[in-house]
Amino acid sequence: MGLSLALDSARSALLATSSQIATNARNTAGANDPGYSRKIVSLVTGAGGTTVVVTRASDAALFTRKLSAASAASESQALLDGLTKLSMTVGDTSDAGSPAARLGALNAALQAAANRPDDAGLARTAVESARDLATSLNGAADAVHDARATADQGMADSVARINDLLGQFDIANRAVMRGTASGQDVSDSLDTRDRIVSQLSAEIGISVSDRPGGDMAIYTDSGVTLFDRGARNVSFTPTTAFAAGTVGSAVTVDGVPVTGASSPMRLASGRLAGLASLRDESAVAYENQLDAIAGALIDTFKETGAAGSKTGLFTAGASGALPGSTAGLAGRIALNAAVDPTSGGDVTTLRDGGMNGAAYKANPGTDAAYATRLNGLVAGLATARSFTPGPPLNETATLAGFAADSAGWLEATRKAASGDADYQKTLLGRASDALSNAVGVNGDDETAQMLQLQRAYTASAKILTMVDDLLQTLLTAIR
Numbered sequence: 001m002g003l004s005l006a007l008d009s010a011r012s013a014l015l016a017t018s019s020q021i022a023t024n025a026r027n028t029a030g031a032n033d034p035g036y037s038r039k040i041v042s043l044v045t046g047a048g049g050t051t052v053v054v055t056r057a058s059d060a061a062l063f064t065r066k067l068s069a070a071s072a073a074s075e076s077q078a079l080l081d082g083l084t085k086l087s088m089t090v091g092d093t094s095d096a097g098s099p100a101a102r103l104g105a106l107n108a109a110l111q112a113a114a115n116r117p118d119d120a121g122l123a124r125t126a127v128e129s130a131r132d133l134a135t136s137l138n139g140a141a142d143a144v145h146d147a148r149a150t151a152d153q154g155m156a157d158s159v160a161r162i163n164d165l166l167g168q169f170d171i172a173n174r175a176v177m178r179g180t181a182s183g184q185d186v187s188d189s190l191d192t193r194d195r196i197v198s199q200l201s202a203e204i205g206i207s208v209s210d211r212p213g214g215d216m217a218i219y220t221d222s223g224v225t226l227f228d229r230g231a232r233n234v235s236f237t238p239t240t241a242f243a244a245g246t247v248g249s250a251v252t253v254d255g256v257p258v259t260g261a262s263s264p265m266r267l268a269s270g271r272l273a274g275l276a277s278l279r280d281e282s283a284v285a286y287e288n289q290l291d292a293i294a295g296a297l298i299d300t301f302k303e304t305g306a307a308g309s310k311t312g313l314f315t316a317g318a319s320g321a322l323p324g325s326t327a328g329l330a331g332r333i334a335l336n337a338a339v340d341p342t343s344g345g346d347v348t349t350l351r352d353g354g355m356n357g358a359a360y361k362a363n364p365g366t367d368a369a370y371a372t373r374l375n376g377l378v379a380g381l382a383t384a385r386s387f388t389p390g391p392p393l394n395e396t397a398t399l400a401g402f403a404a405d406s407a408g409w410l411e412a413t414r415k416a417a418s419g420d421a422d423y424q425k426t427l428l429g430r431a432s433d434a435l436s437n438a439v440g441v442n443g444d445d446e447t448a449q450m451l452q453l454q455r456a457y458t459a460s461a462k463i464l465t466m467v468d469d470l471l472q473t474l475l476t477a478i479r
Helices: 003-029 060-091 099-115 120-182 187-203 271-300 348-352 372-382 399-439 443-478
Strands: 039-046 049-056 206-210 216-220 225-227 303-305 308-310 385-387 395-397
Touching: 003 039, 003 049, 003 443, 049 187, 060 120, 060 187, 060 206, 060 271, 060 399, 099 120, 099 271, 099 372, 099 399, 120 187, 120 216, 120 225, 120 271, 120 348, 187 206, 187 216, 187 271, 271 372, 271 385, 271 399, 348 372, 395 399
Parallel strands: none
Antiparallel strands: 039 049, 206 216, 216 225, 303 308, 385 395
C-alpha cells in the first residue's frame, strides 16, 4: 500500500468515524424523547469516494398500531370523563339528592300521610318531597344539558386542534419531500412529522399512506381524506345552548359529515368520536329516561273529573293539560301551585283532590280521615307500567324500579367505558413500548458504541500520524 493510499484510507475512516460519533451523540441526546427514532449511519462507497448516509430506524406496522391504539384510548377516555361527571351529578342512587332517592322519599312520605290523613304536617312533608323530586329532575335535566354543551365545546376545541395539526403537518411534509428530493438527511423532519401524526391520532381516528418522494397522505378511520397534497377543511359549528331535543351540529371534512347518526362515513375512534358519542347518544339516552320518569309521575298523580284528566301534584305547564309526549318533561316538571303552600296552595288537596277545581275533588265532604286518594297514589307508585325511553330500558316496571334501573344503566355504562378505557390504555402502552424497542434509543448500546468509535477514531488518527512520520522521514532522506 502506498503512502498516499494509506493517507486517503485514514482520512476516510476519520471522516466516517466522526460522522458516526456525531450521530451517536444525537441518539444519546434523544434517548429520553418518546418521539425520537434512532439514527443509523451507513457508509456508501462510490466513484467519488465514501459517502456518509444517515437514516432512521422505523417500523411502519408498529407505528400504525400505535396510531390506532392512541385513537381508541382517546375515544374511551373522552366518553369515560363525560359519563363519570354525569354519573357523579345525577346518577348516584346513594346521593339523597338524586331522582331515585327523591322518589323513594316521596313514596315514604305518601305512605305516612295515607296512614294519618288528618295530619296536615305529614301532608306538607309529602308535598315538600314532591317539590324536591321535581327540583331534582329539573337539576338532572340541566346536568345532562351541561354535559352535552361541554362535549360540544370539546368537539369545537378538538376541531381547532385538528386544523392546527394539519397545518403543521403540511409544513413538515414539505420539508421531508424537499429533503428527499435533494438527498439531504431528513431523519429529524420525519420524526417531526411522526410526532404531529401521533398528536393528530389522539384527536381523530386516522390511517396514513406513504407515497413516493417522502410524501404522506392522511385519511380518517372511516376513509375520508384529511390530507392529500394539502390539508382538507375540518369544520364544526358549536351549538349555543342545549335543551331537550336539541341536535348538535356534525363535524364535516370537506363537507362530508363524519359525526352524527346520519353520517355516511362516521368516525370510529379518537377524542372527537368519544365526545360525539357522549353528546349525541349516552347523554340523550339518559335524558330520555329522566323524561320517562317525569311523564310517569305526572300520569300517576293526575286528577280525573267530569271534564277529563288534568295534571295533579305535578304539572308541566300552566294550562293543567296532560302533556302529549314525554320530551323535555324532566326539565319542565314542577309542583302544582294549587297544593304548594309556599305559593298560596292548599296541602289538603293532596288528600282530597281538587287542584283543578271542585269538579276534580275526590273527597267532596272534606272528611279529614279520607285516605282513599292517598292510598290510590301510593298504589299508583307501586303499579308496574310500560316505559319506552329507548333501548336498552324499554321495560315494564314500577316508577321506583325504573328509576333504579335508569341509575344502574348509567353506572353500568360508565363502568363499561372505564374498563374499555383501561384496556385501550394498556394496548397503547404495549404498542408504544414495542415501537420504542424497535426504533428507540438504548442508552447502554449507544455508550458501548461510543467507546468503539473512540477507539476507531484513535486508530485512524494514529495511522495519519504514522503516515506523516513516514513522509517526513522520506523527505529528510531525499534532502
